Amino acid sequence: MDTTLLVNLSYIVAAILFIYGLKLLGHPSTARNGNKLSAIAMFIAVVVTLLDQSIVSYSWIVVGILIGAAVGAFAARTIEMTSMPEMVALFNGFGGIASLLVGWAALSEPTLSGVTLFTIFLSILIGGVTFTGSLVAWGKLSETLAGKPILFTGQRVVNSGLMVAIVICGFLFVTQPETTTWLYLAIALSIALGILAVIPIGGADMPVVISLLNSYSGLAACAAGFAINNNILIVAGALVGASGIVLTNIMCKAMNRSLANVLFSGFGAVKDDTMVIEGEVKPLSPGDAYYILEAASSVAVIPGYGMAVAQAQHAVKELQELLESNGTEVVYGIHPVAGRMPGHMNVLLAEADVPYDLLLEMDDINPRMETVDVAIVIGANDVVNPAAREMEGSPIYGMPVINVDYARTVFVLKRSMASGFAGIDNPLFFKDNTRMIFGDAKETINQLIREFSD
Amino acid sequence: MEAIYLLFILVLSIFLGIELIGKVPATLHTPLMSGANAISGITLVGALVASGADRGELTTILGTAAVAFATINVVGGYMVTDRMLAMFKKKEGGK
Known part of the structure; x- marks a missing residue:
C-alpha cells in the first residue's frame, strides 16, 4: 500500500x-x-x-x-497538585514554542506559496505569543514574578504600535520570503506581544488567562498544520483551541466580566467611596468553633486558593470524616474561579480522597445555603464576597458568588484581615452571623480535629 | 483549493470541539485542560518530519528542538492528567 x-x-x-x-x-x-x-x-x-x-x-x-x-x-x-496551574502554563508554553519552531522549519521547503507563507507567519506568531505569554503566566502563578498587574503609562500606545508592526511585518514576510530579516522580526514581535499581553493581567484573573493560552496553543498547532499541510494537526489543534475558548467563556461568566475587560484592564479602583461597611469583626477560637460544629447537622465547606497555599486539603478531609461520624452532613461548594485555574479545587480535594459527588457547583449549593448550619470558608475571599450582590459601587458587583452569608453561621478561616487577591474589602467579615478564626488554615483545622478526637 | 479544504476541516473541528467540551463538568476542568494541553503537543508530528528530513542543518536543529519541546508537552501532559484522574473517586466506589 x-x-x-x-x-x-x-x-x-x-x-x-x-x-x-x-x-x-x-x-x-x-x-x-x-x-x-x-x-x-x-x-x-x-x-x-x-x-x-x-x-x-x-x-x-x-x-x-x-x-x-x-x-x-x-x-x-x-509535581505537587497545588502547583498544577504553573505546570499547565509551562507545558502550554512548550507547545507554543514547538509550533513556532515547526513553522520556522517549514521555510526550508523548496517551493512556498503565498498562502503557505501566511500560515507559517501565523504559526510563528501564535506560537511565540503562546510561549512567552505562558512563561509570564507561569512566573506569576509560581510567584517568581509579582502577581499584581504591571501597568505603565503609554501601555495602550505601545500595544497598538506592536499590532500595527505585526501586520506590516506579516505583509513583508509573505511578499519577500527571501529576506530573513522579516522572519527574525516576526519572532521578536511575537515574543514581545506575548509578554505585553499577559503582564497587565492580575493574579485573580489567571484562570481566564491560562484557559486562553490553552486555546492559543491549540491554534498554534492548527497554524502549523496549515503551514505543513497536515490535517491531523488541524483537527487536534482545533479541538484544543475550542476547549480553551469554552473554558475561557465559562471563567469570564463566573467573574461577570467580558474577555476584553480581563485582558485590557486590571480590577479598577473602588468607584464609590460612599460604600460603608458596618459592624465589627468577631473572632472565635478553634475551641469554641468545635462546640458549634459538634451541634451542627449540616456543614458546607467553601475552599479557595488559600486552601492550596496552606496545603490544607488532607486536614479538611479528616475533619469531614470526623463530622460525618458525628452525624453531620458535609458538602463542598466550589466556585468556578476558586483557585488559579478552572477546577483547581476539585483536583486538590480529589487528591485528599474527597468523593467527587460531594463537590457541588455554585448553582447547586446556593439554593440550599439557607439550610446549612455552618459554612466554613477556607482561604476564599472574593468568591464569597456579598458585596458582589449588595454594593453597587464594588468592583466585583454583579459577579456570581457563593452566598455563604445565608447560612446560619459562617466560619471564615483566614490568616489576617488582609483583603483578597482582587484587593477588595469583604463585608462578609462584618456580618452578624460571621465568626473569624484567625491563623494558618491547616493549623486551625488540625486544632478542630484534635478537639473532636478528645 | 488545498487551503480551503483544510479550512473546512478546521471549522468543523472547532464546532465539534465546542460541543464536546461544553459537556465536561466543572469538576473535571483541570484534567481537561492538561489533557487538551497534551493533545496540543500534536505539533510533534510536524516536528518529526522537520527533524528527520535532510533539509539542511538549520532545519534539523529547529526540528529536533521542536521534537523535544513537543514531547515534553505530550508525555508530561498525558502522564499528569492520568495521575489526576486516578484520584477522582465516587463515594461508594472509594476505598
Whole structure:
C-alpha cells in the first residue's frame, strides 16, 4: 500500500480516538479511559508519521524524543497538585514554542506559496505569543514574578504600535520570503506581544488567562498544520483551541466580566467611596468553633486558593470524616474561579480522597445555603464576597458568588484581615452571623480535629 | 483549493470541539485542560518530519528542538492528567 495513504488513514483513526477520548472526559468515571484513548491516538499519529518517506535519519528524532520524554515524565511524576496551574502554563508554553519552531522549519521547503507563507507567519506568531505569554503566566502563578498587574503609562500606545508592526511585518514576510530579516522580526514581535499581553493581567484573573493560552496553543498547532499541510494537526489543534475558548467563556461568566475587560484592564479602583461597611469583626477560637460544629447537622465547606497555599486539603478531609461520624452532613461548594485555574479545587480535594459527588457547583449549593448550619470558608475571599450582590459601587458587583452569608453561621478561616487577591474589602467579615478564626488554615483545622478526637 | 479544504476541516473541528467540551463538568476542568494541553503537543508530528528530513542543518536543529519541546508537552501532559484522574473517586466506589 502507498505510504501516504496509510499515513492519512491512520490519521483518521487518530482523529476518531481524540474525539472519542474527549467525549469520555465528560464524566469522572470514564475520564481516565478517555485520556488513555487520547494518548493512544497521539501514539498512532507519531508512529505512522515516522514512516514518512521524507524522513531519512532518525538519530536526531530519537535524541529529541528521549530528552522530551525524560523531562516530561519527571515533571509529571514530581509535581505537587497545588502547583498544577504553573505546570499547565509551562507545558502550554512548550507547545507554543514547538509550533513556532515547526513553522520556522517549514521555510526550508523548496517551493512556498503565498498562502503557505501566511500560515507559517501565523504559526510563528501564535506560537511565540503562546510561549512567552505562558512563561509570564507561569512566573506569576509560581510567584517568581509579582502577581499584581504591571501597568505603565503609554501601555495602550505601545500595544497598538506592536499590532500595527505585526501586520506590516506579516505583509513583508509573505511578499519577500527571501529576506530573513522579516522572519527574525516576526519572532521578536511575537515574543514581545506575548509578554505585553499577559503582564497587565492580575493574579485573580489567571484562570481566564491560562484557559486562553490553552486555546492559543491549540491554534498554534492548527497554524502549523496549515503551514505543513497536515490535517491531523488541524483537527487536534482545533479541538484544543475550542476547549480553551469554552473554558475561557465559562471563567469570564463566573467573574461577570467580558474577555476584553480581563485582558485590557486590571480590577479598577473602588468607584464609590460612599460604600460603608458596618459592624465589627468577631473572632472565635478553634475551641469554641468545635462546640458549634459538634451541634451542627449540616456543614458546607467553601475552599479557595488559600486552601492550596496552606496545603490544607488532607486536614479538611479528616475533619469531614470526623463530622460525618458525628452525624453531620458535609458538602463542598466550589466556585468556578476558586483557585488559579478552572477546577483547581476539585483536583486538590480529589487528591485528599474527597468523593467527587460531594463537590457541588455554585448553582447547586446556593439554593440550599439557607439550610446549612455552618459554612466554613477556607482561604476564599472574593468568591464569597456579598458585596458582589449588595454594593453597587464594588468592583466585583454583579459577579456570581457563593452566598455563604445565608447560612446560619459562617466560619471564615483566614490568616489576617488582609483583603483578597482582587484587593477588595469583604463585608462578609462584618456580618452578624460571621465568626473569624484567625491563623494558618491547616493549623486551625488540625486544632478542630484534635478537639473532636478528645 | 488545498487551503480551503483544510479550512473546512478546521471549522468543523472547532464546532465539534465546542460541543464536546461544553459537556465536561466543572469538576473535571483541570484534567481537561492538561489533557487538551497534551493533545496540543500534536505539533510533534510536524516536528518529526522537520527533524528527520535532510533539509539542511538549520532545519534539523529547529526540528529536533521542536521534537523535544513537543514531547515534553505530550508525555508530561498525558502522564499528569492520568495521575489526576486516578484520584477522582465516587463515594461508594472509594476505598
